[in-house]
Amino acid sequence: MSTNEVLFPPGATQRDWVADGILAVTVTLLSIVPYYVQVGYVELFSPLTMFSAAITLPLVLRRHSPLLTLALVSLGGTMQLFFLPIPTISLVSIPIVSYSVARWIPGRMSRSVIVVGAIASVLGPLAWFGAYASNPNADILFWGACLGAVLTPYAIGRRSREVAESRTRQVHAAEERYRLLLAEREQQTRLAEASTRAMIARELHDIVAHSLSVMIVQAEGGRAVATRKPDVAVEALDTIAETGREALHEMRRIVGVLRAGPTDEPPSYAPAPTLEEIPDMVARTSDRITLVVDGNPQPVSQALALTAYRVTQEALTNFLKHAGSEATAVATLTYSARSITVDVVDNGDGVDDPTDGGGNGLRGMYERVSSMGGSLSAGPRDDGPGFRVHAVIPIGDAARTAAREGMQR
Known part of the structure; x- marks a missing residue:
């Protein structure tokens, strides 16, 4: 000091x-x-x-x-x-x-x-x-009275100082806790914003990539058979139009979330397809894809159904983009009491690096499946040419157990 x-x-x-x-x-x-x-x-x-x-x-x-x-x-x-x-x-x-x-x-x-x-x-x-003064006791009394006039206010002053310092420390501690709380809230807000941006990015990627891939494949197929089979060309155009309308509708729902104010009724930005809609989506994607369903879908949460739908959709989109025009694919959906398994295998040429396009599709699939406590593997096949996407998404208690284990790791 x-x-x-x-x-x-x-x-x-x-x-x-x-x-x-x-x-x-x-x-x-x-x-x-x-x-x-x-x-x-x-x-x-x-x-x-x-x-x-x-x-x-x-x-x-x-x-x-x-x-x-x-x-x-x-x-x-x-x-x-x-x-x-x-x-x-x-x-x-x-x-x-x-x-x-x-x-x-x-x-x-x-x-x-x-x-x-x-x-x-x-x-x-x-x-x-x-x-x-002739009495020593009187002298002692005078001395004690004078000294007490000094010691008593001194003790009161020290006590007042201790109380003031204690209050100051409490105020500083409260201010520090408040600053930490603000920093924590700001961090939580940033994490929530980052999570929301990632979620919207996944939705946009899935919608745009899948819809455009389907439209491109249908347009090329329609052009190839336009002179020989006009009816097939018309069906391809109908598929393109339907796919475009569906993509536009989903895009509007997502944009509605971004434009909604705090007092507006929150729209559902995430399309909510069900497990029963997966066969229709596969059929619209390409006639080179065979769908195999093992078991019957049971009622699951909207988030889980969306995850299974998007993983299947993204795997088929990658097939259309990278497998080649002559390749075929088999999409297998296995429903059990504890999990839903999505397995998409093709025999196309594939790519050396599955993330050469930025890896947004595969990263989005990993994020979706991981958030549900599941596991996903994607890469070239070991038993022949082609690419394979394999995802296991737990249901109910199995999902909660897997999520807890993932947080502990």
């Missing part, structure tokens, strides 16, 4: 200066006026006024510089001991100084007022009553 912080620890506001000035003037007047109304002190008017003011007026500095106040009051008290034969009313400022030093001076420096007070408690009674 610097010397300046010890000499001027609290500082004083304008309001403190005014309050302490009023206190100093009031104590000075109370210390002087009584002597003016008593005839026996006429010859002491000047020294009483001067020495009383020397002890009381420094109280104006008690909050700005308690140690300086102690020094000035000690100097005034010393002059009284030498020049006045009696104690004065102005000594009432001593308890005020003792409290001020204890309240605003930190550490051991505050004990200086006890040292000064203990010396003055002995010298004062000796100077004022030593010539008249």
Whole structure:
């Protein structure tokens, strides 16, 4: 702690200066006026006024510089001991100084007022009553009373300081907790925004990539048979139109979420296809895809049904984009009491790096399946040419158990 912080620890506001000035003037007047109304002190008017003011007026500095106040009051008290034969009313400022030093001076420096007070408690009674007191018990009583006038306000001041410091620490702790809470809320908000952006990105990718892939395949097929089989070309155009309308509808639902205000009714931005819609989606995708269903779909949550639908959709989209025009694929859906298994296998050329297009599709599938507590593997086939996507999505209690295990890992 610097010397300046010890000499001027609290500082004083304008309001403190005014309050302490009023206190100093009031104590000075109370210390002087009584002597003016008593005839026996006429010859002491000047020294009483001067020495009383020397002890009381420094109280104006008690909050700005308690140690300086102690020094000035000690100097005034010393002059009284030498020049006045009696104690004065102005000594009432001593308890005020003792409290001020204890309240605003930190550490051991505050004990200086006890040292000064203990010396003055002995010298004062000796100077004022030593010539008249014949009983040592009286001297001890005087000393104890003077020392008590110093120790009692000192103890009160230290206690006040401890309470103030405790409150300050509590305020700082509360402010720190509040800052941490704000930082945590901001982090949670950012995580929620990132999660929402990732979710919307997955939806947009699935919708756009699948719809465009289907439209491109149908357009190329329709062009190839337009002259030979006009009816097939018309069916291809119908499929393109239907796929485009469906994609546009889903895009509007997602954009509706982005434009919705806080007071608007929250729209469902995520399309909510069911498991029963997967065969229709496969049929619209391409006639080179064979669907095999093992078991019967059971009622599941909307999120789980959407995950199974999107994984199947994205796997077929990758097939259309990378397998080649002559390749075929088999999509197998296996429904059991504990899980739904999606297995899409093709015999196409595939790609060396399945993430050469940015990997958004595969990353989206991994994120979807992982969020449901499932597992997904995607890569070239080991038993021949082609690519395979295999996803296992648990249902009910199995999903919760898998999710807990994933969080523990």
